[in-house]
Amino acid sequence: MSALLCTVRDCHEPLARNEHGLACPRGHSFDIARSGYVNLLQPNDRRSKKPGDTAAAVAARRRLHDRGVTASLLEAIGALAGIDRDDVVLDVGCGDGYYLGTIALKSGCEAHGIDISVPAIDAAARRYPDCKWVVGNADRFLPYADKTFSRVLSITARMNVSEIRRVLRDDGRLLVAIPAPDDLVELRGAGRDRVPRTLAEFGTAFTLIEQRRASTAADLDQDAVHDVLLSIYRPRSIEKVTLARVTFSLDLLLFAPR
Ligand SMILES: C[S@@+](CC[C@H](N)C(=O)[O-])C[C@H]1O[C@@H](n2cnc3c(N)ncnc32)[C@H](O)[C@@H]1O
Ligand SMILES: [Zn+2]
Structure with a gap:
């Protein structure tokens, strides 16, 4: 298991376990939280x-995942990323x-997740104790050594191109998932096509090797529609919705390092 790196200013020394938690050679x-994650x-x-x-947003997104509405998206992500037990994966x-937790359980890969939200990482660590979970700002420094990972995932999430390239092996793969224009179209209308901009952003360090769209639709009751709105940071009370068919749709981009 590879070591985490210290996030204090420009320290970046490896962290080692001691009786209190983790420490770098500079002190x-x-x-380590009770649920097992490290806050860096x-x-x-x-x-x-x-x-x-x-x-609230974390709990709402978890309820949606647990209702199974995103199961086919997970399937498509897993299939395109091609992760097996020899892989070392960062989400x-x-x-x-x-x-990440479901992919790790299925494949037996070594799995590392980073998010800036304490409630998100705490929920992840409680449910998937065999993965490594870190609270950190992925827009700054990714607290892992160069070329640690064979797979990196960014699922409707962060796009720190230079840091992702640094921690990915030269023969590794990066999977980026972005909301497709018809994602949640019934709730927020058609969105813009984010693929060209994402290709331009990653094109400096990566080559696109495959692109797929994963879409699914689910009949959601009022509570579930409320959860969707909470999970996209648009909490509002919904009346009169008894059952709504909602589309979930992601553009999946698989990249290789240049
Ligand atoms: C739309 S959610 C996607 C979560 C997860 N990938 C999924 O698909 O279920 C975006 C996530 O990015 C996290 N986030 C926002 N800014 C961040 C940052 N600077 N570093 C790391 N994570 C960040 C949020 O806390 C949130 O969990
Ligand atoms: Zn340090």
Whole structure:
């Protein structure tokens, strides 16, 4: 299991386990939470006191995953990423850990998830204790050594191109999932096509090797529609919805390093 790196300013030394938690050779130390995750977030890494998804958004997204509405998206992500037990996988902006945790259980891979939200990582660590979970700002420094991972996933999440390239092996693969234009179309209308911009962003360091769209539709009751709105940060009360057919749709881009 590869070591985490210290996130204090420009330290970046490897962290080793001691009786209190994790510490680097310069004496910077980090606690391990009761649920097993490590919080590597530095005070200057956050814009607010509680950055990232709120506990309410995390719980709503988990209920949606647990209702099975995203099961076919998970299937498509797993198939395209082609992960097996020899892989070392990082999920950047992993949320409650549904995608990474399930893929790890199925494949037996070594799995690492990072997210800036404490409630998200706590939920992930409680449900998937065999994976490694870190609270950190993925837009800054990814606290892993160069070329650690054979697969990196970014599922409707962070796009730190240079850091992802640094931690990915030269023969590794990066899977980026972005909301497709028809994602949640019934609730928010058609969105823009984000593929061209994403290709341009990653094109500096990666070559696209495959592109697929994964879509599914689910009949959701009022509570579930409410959860969708919470999970996309648009909480509002919904009346009169008894059953609504809602589309979930992702554009999946598989990249190889240049
Ligand atoms: C739309 S959610 C996707 C979560 C998960 N990948 C999924 O699909 O279920 C975006 C996630 O990015 C996280 N996030 C936002 N800013 C971040 C940052 N700077 N570093 C790491 N994670 C961040 C949020 O806390 C949230 O969990
Ligand atoms: Zn240090």
